Amino acid sequence: MTVSEADRNSCSVHLSEDGRSVVILDQTKLPNRQEWLSLYRIDELCAAIKSLAVRGAPAIGIFAGYAVYVLAVRKETEDPDALRAYLEAEGETLSRARPTAVNLSWAVSRMLRALRDNPGADVSRIRSLLREEALAIHDEDIRMCTRISEYGLSLVKPGDGILTHCNAGPLATSKYGTAIGPVLLGKERGIDLKVFSDETRPLLQGARLTSYELQRAGVDVTLICDNMASIVMKNGWVQACFVGCDRIAANGDFANKIGTSGVAILARHYGIPFYTLGPTSTIDMNCPTGDDIRIEQRDPEEIKTMWYREPMALPEVKCYNPAFDVTDHELVTAIVTDRGIVYPPFDVNLQKLFA
Ligand code: MRU
Numbered sequence: 001m002t003v004s005e006a007d008r009n010s011c012s013v014h015l016s017e018d019g020r021s022v023v024i025l026d027q028t029k030l031p032n033r034q035e036w037l038s039l040y041r042i043d044e045l046c047a048a049i050k051s052l053a054v055r056g057a058p059a060i061g062i063f064a065g066y067a068v069y070v071l072a073v074r075k076e077t078e079d080p081d082a083l084r085a086y087l088e089a090e091g092e093t094l095s096r097a098r099p100t101a102v103n104l105s106w107a108v109s110r111m112l113r114a115l116r117d118n119p120g121a122d123v124s125r126i127r128s129l130l131r132e133e134a135l136a137i138h139d140e141d142i143r144m145c146t147r148i149s150e151y152g153l154s155l156v157k158p159g160d161g162i163l164t165h166c167n168a169g170p171l172a173t174s175k176y177g178t179a180i181g182p183v184l185l186g187k188e189r190g191i192d193l194k195v196f197s198d199e200t201r202p203l204l205q206g207a208r209l210t211s212y213e214l215q216r217a218g219v220d221v222t223l224i225c226d227n228m229a230s231i232v233m234k235n236g237w238v239q240a241c242f243v244g245c246d247r248i249a250a251n252g253d254f255a256n257k258i259g260t261s262g263v264a265i266l267a268r269h270y271g272i273p274f275y276t277l278g279p280t281s282t283i284d285m286n287c288p289t290g291d292d293i294r295i296e297q298r299d300p301e302e303i304k305t306m307w308y309r310e311p312m313a314l315p316e317v318k319c320y321n322p323a324f325d326v327t328d329h330e331l332v333t334a335i336v337t338d339r340g341i342v343y344p345p346f347d348v349n350l351q352k353l354f355a
Contacts, residue, residue, distance in 0.1 A: 001146060003139040009173045011138070013054055013063045020073055023064040026053045027171055031212035042069045042090050049097040049104070052203065056172020057282050058141050061103030064094055065134035066075045067233040068111040072130050080123050082245050084115055099294045100255050100324045101246040107137055108181065142174045144279040144338035147180030151297045151336050152242060156182065158191050160239040163229060163267075165198040167209035168244025168256035178277040178336075179242040180210065186319065187219055194220045197234050200257060201225075202302045226259050233270040241267045245278040245335075252280075252346025253290025253330030258322055262273065264331035276327070285354060290326035298323050 008014050012025040021038040028051060029035045037053065039045050039098040046066045048054050054063045070351050071090050091112050095105040115121075119127060153304040155160065162183060169180035176184040183193050195214055200206035207223055214221035224232060232238055241263055248254040254276050287293060300319030306312045313319070335350070336340040341350045 001143050003142050005204040007142055007175070008135070008138055009064070011142075012058050012171045013057075013066065013174075015069070015134070015139070017064050020070060022063060022067045022070055023046060024054045024063065024183045025171070027054050027209060028053055028169070030208050033072040035268040037101065039067075040073065040074055042093060043073075044353060046094060046097040049094075052166040056167060056271075057101035057244065058145070058173040058178070058279055059171070060098065060101055061107035061281060062138045062141055062174060067094055068108060069127070069130040069134040070207035071294070072127050078123055078164050080121060080126060083123055083126055088112060090271070098251070098265045098296055101282075102287075103246075105333050106281055106284075110137065120190045132293055138174065141279060141281075144176060144182055145173050146185075146252075147259065147338040148277050148336055149176045149278065151338075152179075152182030152275070153186050153191065153340070155187075155273070155275065156186075156193060156240055156337070158186075159194070161194045161196060161232075161237045163196045163198070163232065163238045163263065163272075164210060165226075165241075165260050165263050166245050167205040167213070169224050170244075171209050172244065173212060174185075177213075177244075178279065179244045180207065180213065181277065182221055182242065184217055186219055192220065194237070195220070196222050196224055196238060196261065198229060198263070199223060200259060202306065203323050204307065205257065206261055229263055233266055233272060238267075238270075238272055241272060241274045243274075243276050243277050245276045246292050246324055247287060248276070248278060248283045248335060248350070249287045249329075249349060250283075250285045250294060251289045251346065252332055252335065252342075252350065252352060253293075253324050253326050254329075254332070255290065255293045255295065255324045255326050258325050261325045261327040261331070264327045268331050273333040274331060275323050275334050275336055276332060279338050283337070283350060283353070285350070290328065293324075293326055295325070296323040297321060305314040307319075
């Protein structure tokens with residue numbers, strides 16, 4: 001599949017026309033306003049990741065690739081060693097912006113590897129190598145999402161109900177998305193699926209982003225509160241659960257938006273297949289199990305005040321606000337990747353994927 005500049009520029013993350021900024025659609029403003037941001041300073045690049053202006057594991061990876069390139073272009077130096085040292089340090093800062101989604105550190109490492117693999121390159125060569133690498137990360141994601149969507153579509157039949165959690169559509173990735181990919185690809189082919197979108201407390205990615213993307217694409221989408229997943233399953237309206245992932249461990253445990261593991265437990269109770277869909281860049285074979293995944297803790301104000309006209313708890317009330325949880329591999333029917341559908345035993349079959 002050939003990827004064009006138009007394909008890249010239609011994504012929520014891309015490189016500016018002059019190649020000196022990363023352009024993102026600010027996901028914190030959706031669905032009410034479509035605001036595009038042009039970023040190039042390290043503080044604003046990190047702030048965009050932390051605030052979730054750019055979010056979704058693959059989109060953060062694409063963003064990180066472009067961010068390293070833009071930092072290289074903007075650095076005023078003709079000394080390749082000074083540029084290398086600067087990028088190593090800023091890459092480290094970028095990688096730390098969010099800990100759970102492996103795509104962030106994966107993309108930064110990949111950019112820095114391009115640098116290290118070419119020790120003799122001068123400043124202009126370093127910049128062109130980094131540009132090629134950043135574009136390659138983006139193009140690969142477009143291809144991977146397309147393949148994941150094809151594989152995912154093979155798991156369902158017309159009219160099926162799909163329950164999803166958080167947002168793993170085009171905004172979070174490129175092209176069709178991962179968990180939402182089969183639905184959008186199906187729509188293009190005249191295969192209609194019905195989607196139940198968990199609103200996804202506390203940051204409402206399901207309400208603000210998934211229902212927005214699907215409604216605009218003409219998909220039959222129903223928004224539900226997270227605590228309604230059980231009743232829609234019991235009603236027989238859900239034939240499969242499709243969710244994204246931020247890091248898949250070598251044994252098949254995976255981290256995704258907080259609440260995902262509850263969906264998996266419910267799906268097991270009601271005998272509904274539960275799939276996570278993600279690119280191979282989200283599989284971390286250096287991470288043995290879900291216990292080894294670091295979970296990001298976020299500001300309690302996201303729970304107490306953020307969406308309300310008035311605070312919904314006393315200021316002194318303690319809050320626990322983990323951004324992700326880990327779903328045990330025993331609850332996962334299959335992992336849908338760009339290289340195929342992986343079934344249990346995951347520790348063996350994920351290894352085979354990389355053999
Ligand atoms: O905190 P977020 O909104 O970045 O969390 C995102 C998710 O949990 C997504 O499901 C995941 O990144 C996969 S996106 C294809």
